[in-house]
Amino acid sequence: xxxxxxxxxxGEREAALLLQDLLGTAVVRNLTQTRDGGHDLIGIAGWSxxx
Numbered sequence: 001x002x003x004x005x006x007x008x009x010x011g012e013r014e015a016a017l018l019l020q021d022l023l024g025t026a027v028v029r030n031l032t033q034t035r036d037g038g039h040d041l042i043g044i045a046g047w048s049x050x051x
Contacts, residue, residue, distance in 0.1 A: 015051045
């Protein structure tokens with residue numbers, strides 16, 4: 001895996017945990033984003049989160 005992909009995954013995981021703590025709701029990485037499209041993080045209704 002390239003370094004930029006590893007950094008991207010780590011950043012998405014960190015952002016998901018921070019948002020989860022702040023909002024008190026489940027926020028997870030969108031693991032099918034590359035294939036299906038969509039946002040980096042899912043679980044926040046009405047928001048499209050890109051890291």
